[in-house]
Amino acid sequence: MSSRVTTSILAMLLWVAPLPALAQQCVAGFPETYGDLFADAQRALPDPKAMVDAIPRQPPAAIAAEYAQRRGEPGFDLRAFVEARFELPKPAGGGYRTDPDHDVVDHIDRLWQELERQPRPGDARSSLLPLPHPYIVPGGRYGEIYYWDSYFTMLGLAESGRQDLVRGMVDNFAALIDRYGHVPNGNRTYYLSRSQPPFFAPMVRLLADHDGPQVLARYLPQLEREYAFWMAGADSLAPGTAHRRVVRLDDGTVLNRYWDDCDTPRDESHIMDEATAAASSRPAAEVYRNLRAGAESGWDFSSRWLADGRSLHTIRTVEIVPPDLNSLVHALESTLSEAYRLSGRDERADALLARAQARADAIRRVLWNEELGAYADFLWRESRSTGQPTLATVYPLYFGIADEAQAARIATTLRERLLQPHGLATTAIRSGEQWDLPNGWAPLQWLAIRGLERYGERGLASEVARRWIRRNLQVFREQRKLVEKYDVTGAAAAGGGEYPLQDGFGWTNGVLRALMVLYPDAADAR
Structure with a gap:
């Protein structure tokens, strides 16, 4: 075919x-x-x-x-x-x-x-x-x-x-x-x-919290295939090379990146992608691949992927090893280990646990930026951090990968660099892209709040939750709806990106509904 x-x-x-x-x-x-x-x-x-x-x-x-x-x-x-x-x-x-x-x-x-x-x-x-x-x-x-x-x-x-x-x-x-x-x-x-972003393992855990731990074993075949997809080609990679979603660093460390199997314009954004490629001096196929990989990240689009931090045609997603994706693959490895253990396959459980521990060590070693006080994207070909603060730094908190000292530094960085009147900004850069300042997004607020709580940073967690809840409720009172994203600076309605602000909105509804259970006194729901 x-x-x-x-x-x-x-x-x-x-x-x-x-x-x-x-x-x-x-x-x-x-x-x-x-x-x-x-x-x-x-x-x-x-x-x-x-x-x-x-x-x-x-x-x-x-x-x-x-x-x-x-x-x-x-x-x-x-x-x-x-x-x-x-x-x-x-x-x-x-x-x-x-x-x-x-x-x-x-x-x-x-x-x-x-x-x-x-x-x-x-x-x-x-x-x-x-x-x-x-x-x-x-x-x-x-x-x-x-x-x-x-x-x-x-x-x-x-x-x-x-x-x-x-x-x-x-x-x-x-x-x-x-x-x-x-x-x-x-x-x-x-x-x-x-x-x-591979959230299937956290979904299975969420279901197991209600239905019992045997749920992990029930979905073992799908967890295995999900892992095989993200790790395809890892075993044969030479140091300093990459294949699809896997990168082997010069020292032999294996981590993951975002990717797409196509190097053509996205059909749903065909005319925009052609315009973006036309503005670049790079081969069009290279630009298309990186745009598609940026779409796989869920952050479509953000200054974190842009070489100059401003222009979409400089996008370089496939050159980056990100902390959010690798935290999720670590969660997948940990969940697989438990699923194998529940299925009586202790040897496989030990092997996946060792992989999860090795990945956690690599995340702490490679993706931690001491000067920034946060986890940051890593340019694998150049062997250096981008040095840009983004809310991707909260993933190692949410999944328990960071050490206590790192968690304290992250809390300080969030408060000083990303905290806004209505929640946490996604980055500190105004690029015009929707996953940048001034926008805040429900999923990242949830990951930050719960991650901070996990490490005892309850004061900041509560402050973020209360600011976010209040903004959601303010817009609801004024417009009788919830929306896809919010301007956390309070300057205007959220915007940027390829399409107008969307009503609905699934993950905003889900996160607000859950946060109001955790913080019932944050605001009067009525």
């Missing part, structure tokens, strides 16, 4: 016969399927992503041929042409209206119903990958699941008494691993070439 597969054919194949080998191929095919119509329609529609989520009402080849024939006609209306020939997506949860008598807890608990999606058969016309169990989508332009989003959504679902959805979503991710060998960025065909 060609490495470029049209979406309609691919969707049919993925439904009828799972093809794990496709995970290592560049499978997006919208530009080839629709020709000039694809990029032209992305420019004409309010959101370029709508074109890859749309369902054609006629065979794609026929639509493309008709467009080629009619586009030059006097008065031709491209927007009307697209709307007549495609079923365009509607914003997830866009029809929901909050009852003015409901407090924010009521709002969240009822909004889950609007964001819940039921399993349905695959549609060969659609880019959506079918899932076997009900699930929650983030909201707005995001009408599919997202990998790391879902962990933070599950935190709130558990507090809302929706353990059925927590269990079903873990089973969905297990099914994706079984089918494709990894969890895609989201359940769309155009996301198959990359993953996202």
